[in-house]
Amino acid sequence: MSAVPQSAGAKWRWPIVLGVASAVGLLSALLGDAVWDALSWLGLGAPVAVAVWFTWRPAPK
Amino acid sequence: MTARSLRTWSWIHKWTSLVSTAFMLLLCVTGLPLIFHHEIGHLTGTEVEAPPMPPGTPMADMDSVVAAAQALHPQRVVQYLFRDPDETEQWTVSLNDSVVATDGAKYVAVDARTAKVLAQPVFDEGFMHVMLALHVELFAGLPGKLFLGLMGLLMVIAVVSGLVLYAPFMRKLEFGTVRRDRSARVKWLDLHNLLGIVTLVWALVVGATGVINTWADLVIKFWQFDQLAQMTAPYKALPPPERLGSLEQAMRAAIAREPAMKPGFVAYPGTLFSSAHHYAVFMRGTEPLTARLFKPVLVDAQTGQVTDSRELPWYVTALLVSQPLHFGDHGGMPMKVIWALLDLITIVVLASGLVLWTRRRRTSEVAVDDPLRVGASS
Numbered sequence: 001m002s003a004v005p006q007s008a009g010a011k012w013r014w015p016i017v018l019g020v021a022s023a024v025g026l027l028s029a030l031l032g033d034a035v036w037d038a039l040s041w042l043g044l045g046a047p048v049a050v051a052v053w054f055t056w057r058p059a060p061k
Numbered sequence: 062m063t064a065r066s067l068r069t070w071s072w073i074h075k076w077t078s079l080v081s082t083a084f085m086l087l088l089c090v091t092g093l094p095l096i097f098h099h100e101i102g103h104l105t106g107t108e109v110e111a112p113p114m115p116p117g118t119p120m121a122d123m124d125s126v127v128a129a130a131q132a133l134h135p136q137r138v139v140q141y142l143f144r145d146p147d148e149t150e151q152w153t154v155s156l157n158d159s160v161v162a163t164d165g166a167k168y169v170a171v172d173a174r175t176a177k178v179l180a181q182p183v184f185d186e187g188f189m190h191v192m193l194a195l196h197v198e199l200f201a202g203l204p205g206k207l208f209l210g211l212m213g214l215l216m217v218i219a220v221v222s223g224l225v226l227y228a229p230f231m232r233k234l235e236f237g238t239v240r241r242d243r244s245a246r247v248k249w250l251d252l253h254n255l256l257g258i259v260t261l262v263w264a265l266v267v268g269a270t271g272v273i274n275t276w277a278d279l280v281i282k283f284w285q286f287d288q289l290a291q292m293t294a295p296y297k298a299l300p301p302p303e304r305l306g307s308l309e310q311a312m313r314a315a316i317a318r319e320p321a322m323k324p325g326f327v328a329y330p331g332t333l334f335s336s337a338h339h340y341a342v343f344m345r346g347t348e349p350l351t352a353r354l355f356k357p358v359l360v361d362a363q364t365g366q367v368t369d370s371r372e373l374p375w376y377v378t379a380l381l382v383s384q385p386l387h388f389g390d391h392g393g394m395p396m397k398v399i400w401a402l403l404d405l406i407t408i409v410v411l412a413s414g415l416v417l418w419t420r421r422r423r424t425s426e427v428a429v430d431d432p433l434r435v436g437a438s439s
Contacts, residue, residue, distance in 0.1 A: 011228060014236040015258045022262035029392030030350045030385060040392045044399045047259040051406050054237035054255055 014050070021046040062229055074222035079418065081215040082411050088209070088271070089408045091196040096389055096397050096404070098189055107189065109180040111150040111172050121176035123152075123309040129176050130154035130169035137167060141334070142327040144173070146345065146352040149323065151179055160331035203278055210275030217268045223257050230254055246420045253413040256406050263403050264410075270383035280380045284373075285333060292359055292369040293336035301337035302363045305330060308340060311360035315342035318358050318367045322346055325355065330362045338362055349391055353381050 025043025028036045062070075094101060102108035127139055137156035144152050150173050155166040170179040184190065198205035231238075231254060239251040257264075312324055322344035328334035335341035340362050343355040355377075358370040373381070385391035389400030 008228075011231060011236070015227070015261070018259050019262040022260075022266075026263070026266055026386060029396060030382075032349060036349075037392045037396070041395045041399060044263065044392075044396065044403070047263065048399055048402045048406070050237070051256050051259045054239060055252065 018047045018050060062225075067226075067229055070222050070225045074219055074226055075418065077215040077219040077222065078414050081212045081219065082415060084209065084212040085216050086408065086411050088196055088213075089404050089411065091192045093401060093404055094189065094192050095196055096400050098193075099390070101189060105187070105189075106180070107182050107184065107187070109151075109170055109182070111148065111174075111179060114150070114174055118174045120173050123312050124307055125176040126152055126171045126173060127154060127308055129171050129178050130156060133169055133178065133181065134167055139329050140166065140332050141329065144325060146323075146325060146347075150174060153182070160329060161333065163333075206275040206278065210272045213268050213272040213275065217265060217272065220257075220261060220265050220268060224261060227254060227258050246417065249413045249416045249420075253410060253417060256413070257410045260403055260406050260410065264407055266386055267389075267403075270387035273380060273383040274387055277380055280376055284377050288371065288374060289334070289336075289341075289357075292357070292371065293339060295368070296336055296338040299338065301331065305340075305362045306365050310365040311340040311362065312342055314360050314365055314367050315340075315344060315358040318370055319344045319356060322351075322356060325352075335359070339368065350382070353385060353391075354378060355381070 021043045023043075025040040025045070027040075028043065029040035099108065103110065123142075127142070131137075131139060131154075134156045137158060138160050139154060140157050140160055140162075141155045142152050143155075152171050152173050154169045154171060156169070157166045168182050168184060170182055171177070172179050194200050197209075199209065201208070230250070234251075237255055239255060240247050308327070312327070315324060316322075324342050325345040326334075326343040328341040328343070330339055331337045332341075334343075336359070338361060339359040342358045342360060344358055345352050345355050355373060356370065357373075359368050360366065361368050389396055
């Protein structure tokens with residue numbers, strides 16, 4: 001945990017990355033099958049993976 | 062953000078959430094099995110699989126497909142035929158007491174290649190029916206739908222206000238911080254912020270498309286009033302035909318009109334989706350997106366000639382595109398599993414929000430971490 005206020009860019013970096021990944025995931029499966037489906041699993045899987053990691057990650061030290 | 066606008070957003074977040082949370086929890090819980098309704102239907106026998114046959118097996122005459130269903134219900138009239146884009150080898154025929162009846166239909170699944178009856182599925186009873194009715198309308202018809210749509214609107218506002226509040230609450234924290242060494246409330250707050258922000262876009266899209274779906278009945282009614290009425294206007298004054306011509310012939314005419322598309326839904330003359338004089342054949346594309354969209358082709362039920370066909374208006378297209386984005390059924394089984402996980406995470410977001418509300422102002426520790434109490438501006 002950092003007690004130093006972060007820049008706006010650092011604060012929003014991950015939310016923006018995950019938001020874009022989700023949007024790509026939602027839409028790509030509409031565009032086609034196979035590769036497009038796989039892209040959608042990656043895109044929508046990203047927020048799930050991040051949620052699971054930070055919820056259960058071992059405490060630092 | 063000023064302390065004043067922080068308080069305003071906080072008030073919006075609290076009240077839109079509090080009013081809608083119970084319903085959102087219900088929607089998340091009932092929605093979970095609905096993600097897998099297709100698989101569950103196959104397991105419980107509500108949906109049947111047509112036996113495999115070599116590719117290129119010719120399709121049966123559509124008139125014999127209908128005759129097979131009619132033979133089981135000789136007193137009833139055929140209303141609609143429909144089939145899944147992925148299961149084109151079977152048609153489901155619905156029959157009712159009259160062509161305009163909206164309740165009490167009987168369904169017969171018929172093999173499209175042999176015209177043999179596969180099953181008589183019952184859609185209006187059982188566990189999945191209860192889940193669907195609760196999820197869609199709270200067993201309260203159109204008012205229930207519109208009420209859930211209103212709750213969905215509140216939920217969308219709650220998500221947006223939650224996004225606005227994310228920054229001040231996270232101003233001293235790195236992304237993903239969950240403070241386990243502090244009070245339980247702080248841990249719940251961190252989890253709420255983490256899980257809420259990572260699922261935000263998904264929740265917003267599923268929420269907004271869910272709201273759009275609650276208007277489906279109204280959108281369809283408007284289409285009937287607007288477009289269907291125009292398409293069938295030339296026949297308005299004519300007496301209804303005494304005998305219907307061949308459905309097979311009508312469908313061949315529709316396919317000849319739209320050779321790149323496949324019929325997905327047929328409305329019989331006199332039903333709400335046609336006129337007294339037409340078979341309405343709804344053609345759909347073969348790509349993931351175009352398979353969701355329909356193009357109505359009206360065929361004169363006596364002459365078998367196409368009389369009109371037009372693209373769907375934007376408002377029906379919007380409704381049909383919003384459906385996969387709400388159901389999560391457009392990316393195979395992996396997407397359904399991810400959809401279910403996102404649904405479960407949303408349940409945690411809702412529950413943690415409730416915990417934060419019930420435990421408000423009980424621990425002095427909170428004041429340190431709560432920008433509302435410090436009156437911070439960032």
